[in-house]
Amino acid sequence: RQDEREGESVDVCESAMYVCMCACLCVSWFEPGPMHHDLSWTTFQWPQPNKSECSQLSKMPAACVDELASYLARRGTDVGSYQLAKQTLHMTRSLMRGVQWNTAKDLIAHLSSAGRELQSGRPGESVVGNMIRRVLRIVREAYIACSQGEDDDLVDVAAVSQQAFADRKITDEEANDFSKPYRGLQNRVFQGIAELMEELDTSAHNIAEQASEHIHTNEIILTLGYSHTVEEFLLRAKSKCNFHVVIAENAPVYDGHKLAKKLGKAKVDTTLITDAAIYAMMSRVNKVIIGTSSVLADGGLMAIAGTHALCLAAKHHSVPVVVCCSMFKLSPRYLCSYDQDAFNSLGCPSQIADYADGAVVETSQMTHALFDYVTPDLITLYISNIGGSAPSYVYRLLSEYYHEEDYDL
Numbered sequence: 001r002q003d004e005r006e007g008e009s010v011d012v013c014e015s016a017m018y019v020c021m022c023a024c025l026c027v028s029w030f031e032p033g034p035m036h037h038d039l040s041w042t043t044f045q046w047p048q049p050n051k052s053e054c055s056q057l058s059k060m061p062a063a064c065v066d067e068l069a070s071y072l073a074r075r076g077t078d079v080g081s082y083q084l085a086k087q088t089l090h091m092t093r094s095l096m097r098g099v100q101w102n103t104a105k106d107l108i109a110h111l112s113s114a115g116r117e118l119q120s121g122r123p124g125e126s127v128v129g130n131m132i133r134r135v136l137r138i139v140r141e142a143y144i145a146c147s148q149g150e151d152d153d154l155v156d157v158a159a160v161s162q163q164a165f166a167d168r169k170i171t172d173e174e175a176n177d178f179s180k181p182y183r184g185l186q187n188r189v190f191q192g193i194a195e196l197m198e199e200l201d202t203s204a205h206n207i208a209e210q211a212s213e214h215i216h217t218n219e220i221i222l223t224l225g226y227s228h229t230v231e232e233f234l235l236r237a238k239s240k241c242n243f244h245v246v247i248a249e250n251a252p253v254y255d256g257h258k259l260a261k262k263l264g265k266a267k268v269d270t271t272l273i274t275d276a277a278i279y280a281m282m283s284r285v286n287k288v289i290i291g292t293s294s295v296l297a298d299g300g301l302m303a304i305a306g307t308h309a310l311c312l313a314a315k316h317h318s319v320p321v322v323v324c325c326s327m328f329k330l331s332p333r334y335l336c337s338y339d340q341d342a343f344n345s346l347g348c349p350s351q352i353a354d355y356a357d358g359a360v361v362e363t364s365q366m367t368h369a370l371f372d373y374v375t376p377d378l379i380t381l382y383i384s385n386i387g388g389s390a391p392s393y394v395y396r397l398l399s400e401y402y403h404e405e406d407y408d409l
Contacts, residue, residue: 064094065114072121072128080228081127081293085200085328088118088131093193096186104143104178104185111136115409124345124371126294126302126331129409131196134328136406138192139178146182199385203326204232206385211237214322214383219243219286222278222319225250225304226259227291229324233383234289235266244269246285248278250306252351275306282313288321294331295323297398299376299391305369311378320380327384332398332407335373345370 068091072084095114101107115132122128207229215221215237223230223245234245245268249256260272273281288310294302301307301323314321347368353360376391389397 064091064098065117068128069118069121072118072125081329082200082204082228082326084125084127085131086197088128089135089193089197089200092132092135093190096189102181104139104182107139107189108136108178111139112406112409119409122345124302126333127329130328130331130402132409133332133402133406134196135189135193137401137403138196139189140403142185142188142192143178143182145188146185147180200326200328203328203385204229207324207326207383208232208236210383210388212240214287214289215241215243217241217243220246220284222246222248222281222285222288222310222314223259224248224256224275224278224290224306224310225253226255227324229326230289230291231259231262233324234263234268238266238268242269244271246271246273246281248273248275248306248310250304251275253304275309278310279313279316282317282319285314285317285319288314288319290321290323292323292325292329293371294329294333295325295382295394296373297332297334297394299379299394300335301325301374301379302371303374305372308372308374308378311374315378321378322381322383323379324383327386327397327401330384330394330397330401332402 068087071087091114092111095110096107099110101110111132115129115136118128118132119125211233215234221234221243223234225248237243245263247256247260247263247270249272251274256272260270263270290303290307290310292301292303292307296302311321313319347370349366349368352366352368353364355361376394379391382389382391382394
């Protein structure tokens with residue numbers, strides 16, 4: 001626009017230039033490729049993906065799910081629950097970016113299918129299914145938030161409780177359908193996954209912050225094997241008071257030696273014992289602090305082999321049992337069968353009887369169970385990243401973290 005005042009025409013040109021710059025930068029935020037320009041603010045060139053890149057992108061989600069399922073089948077027990085949870089969340093984000101979906105119903109179908117395939121890789125591992133269920137709840141809550149016509153500003157969808165479903169302004173048919181497309185659904189889901197990742201990163205720290213409330217001066221603490229959460233819990237308590245830790249070595253893995261070395265370097269009074277000496281030492285112990293692989297829906301837990309015998313000895317001597325676990329280990333599963341093949345994960349029997357013992361191996365049938373089921377009456381307290389809770393309160397936590405339709409993927 002030409003104007004008699006030269007200054008105003010300059011301002012209009014500058015404003016137009018800034019508008020073009022902002023538009024190009026906004027587009028670059030959503031494009032997969034980098035933006036190339038010649039610093040003259042006039043020419044922008046966008047790289048165009050070729051057909052091979054497009055075909056590779058379309059195969060990425062399925063390959064990502066298959067790779068994680070294969071990893072669970074081969075080495076699922078060699079890594080910690082935290083690493084499995086992080087890998088599952090990265091897989092869900094790759095799946096959401098790669099598959100074609102327009103509604104929450106389509107996304108729920110894709111995630112549920114991926115969850116079933118991952119669980120088939122290692123049925124005894126519950127952390128992977130738990131993370132899929134958490135993401136499914138985020139999708140449902142994001143859909144409810146979009147359907148209620150909330151502002152475009154992103155909200156904390158991961159913190160929305162079950163009450164959001166009870167107070168919704170849409171009908172039950174619309175809520176169960178999830179077939180209406182919303183423009184802001186994807187942004188809300190991705191923000192909920194980012195908040196879930198932040199919760200994973202800070203869960204061990206939040207549990208360790210409660211150590212001073214449960215461990216006191218000159219107490220004797222008994223634990224079994226190695227757990228990163230228990231290690232952080234004990235090291236944080238060491239900064240507040242002095243106590244003694246008795247560690248059962250957890251044969252045949254002997255990962256209790258690892259915990260003993262780390263606590264010894266931190267100047268914590270530590271005694272390493274064999275698993276057979278647990279009952280003899282229990283009368284001198286003030287508290288048992290252990291980790292777990294999974295917390296089941298009835299308040300029981302699925303922990304490393306030997307934990308059940310440890311808890312039975314603690315109950316006989318009236319010693320409280322405290323379990324340190326993050327909320328991503330909370331599972332809506334129940335123990336449906338005491339059959340080890342249906343419930344448990346089995347390890348290689350060579351760790352129990354070496355092949356050199358040929359006479360014993362030929363005449364024996366050995367089963368190396370990796371986990372024990374501990375009934376809720378043997379547990380005193382669960383310490384999670386949201387605080388302490390009794391085993392009888394687990395049912396309430398399930399309704400806060402998972403949607404009832406996602407219990408069975």
